[in-house]
Amino acid sequence: MSTWMRCGCAPPAPREQAHALKGSAGMIGAVRLSQLCHDVEKAALGKDPVPIPGLLVAIQIELRSVERLLTTEYA
Secondary structure: OOHHHHHOOOOOOHHHHHHHHHHHHHHOOOHHHHHHHHHHHHHHOOOOOOOHHHHHHHHHHHHHHHHHHHHHHHO
8 A cells, every 4th residue: 555545645746746856856966867857847737748657667767777876876
């Protein structure tokens, strides 16, 4: 059961999640991840025709790359 279901809360909207991650990515210099999150924000607002599911896959892939880099550099 997800955390959201246990607490009875609604999960943040994709746009809000993307906005938060975009800021964090920008703070650590993960430019591509930040840009992908920006693209999700635009798509969620209907300002970009790019499908959100494809962007989310790209974000997952980029997150893994960032995680590997951080683990290698700071482990």
